[in-house]
Amino acid sequence: MIKLCHLDDLPEQNARGFDPSREGQDTVFVVRQGNHIYAYKDLCPHYGDTALPWRKDEYLDPWGGTIVCAAHGAHFEIATGLCIDGPCMGESLPKVPVQIMDNGDILVAIDEPHGGGESP
Numbered sequence: 033m034i035k036l037c038h039l040d041d042l043p044e045q046n047a048r049g050f051d052p053s054r055e056g057q058d059t060v061f062v063v064r065q066g067n068h069i070y071a072y073k074d075l076c077p078h079y080g081d082t083a084l085p086w087r088k089d090e091y092l093d094p095w096g097g098t099i100v101c102a103a104h105g106a107h108f109e110i111a112t113g114l115c116i117d118g119p120c121m122g123e124s125l126p127k128v129p130v131q132i133m134d135n136g137d138i139l140v141a142i143d144e145p146h147g148g149g150e151s152p
Contacts, residue, residue, distance in 0.1 A: 033131060033139040033140065033141050034052045034139060034140055034141075034142060035137050035138070035139050036050045036052060036060070036062060036138045036139070036140055037050070037062075037137075037138055038135075038136045038137055038138065039064070039067075039069070039132060039136040039137075039138060040136060042062060042064045042069070042138070043064065044064055044065070044066065045064070045065060045092075045096035046063070046064055046089075046092070046096065047061055047062065047063040047064075047089060047091035047092050047099070048061060048062055048089050049061040049074055049085065049088065049089055049091070050062070050140075052140065052142055053142060057083070058074050058083070058085075058088075059073060059074050059142075060072070060073060060074060060128050060140060060142060061074050061084070061085075061089075061091050062130065062138060062140075063091065063092065063099065063110050065110060065111070067132070068111070069130050069132055069138055070110055070111060070113070070127075070130070071127070071128035071129070071130035071140050072099070072113050072125040072126060072127055072128055073125065073126040073127075073128055075125070075126060076101040076103065076104060076106060076120065076125075077115065077120045077123040077124065077125065077126075078101065078103075078104045078106060078118070078119050078120040078123070079103075079104070082101070082103050082104070083103075084099065084100065084101045084102065084103075085102055086102030090102070092110075093107065097110075098110065098116070098117075099113070099125065101118065104118055104119050104120070105117075105118050105119075106118025106119060106120050106121075108124070108125055112124065113125035113126075113127055128140050128141065128142060129141040
């Protein structure tokens with residue numbers, strides 16, 4: 033598991049992207065709703081190599097109700113990642129296992145492309 037941030041670093045009804053594999057761009061993002069955290073790979077299922085935000089950390093619609101792919105206009109449920117509107121209707125964002133530690137640290141389990149890595 034890799035530490036991304038602390039729960040206090042992620043405002044309520046907000047999302048934030050991370051580069052845990054140090055690939056030079058955000059590959060994972062997390063969304064906070066209350067004390068619930070949802071984590072997904074930053075890949076639209078419409079085209080597998082397309083990142084979702086139009087700019088850094090802009091993953092949600094203006095009301096914070098859905099995740100949005102800026103390239104295709106698709107909308108996804110925050111809790112499930114299911115596309116509810118757009119060209120990939122019925123498909124889902126790739127989930128990333130996430131855990132909130134007792135001290136508030138947010139950890140994710142990611143596939144390491146080059147065999148293992150250490151948390152920052």
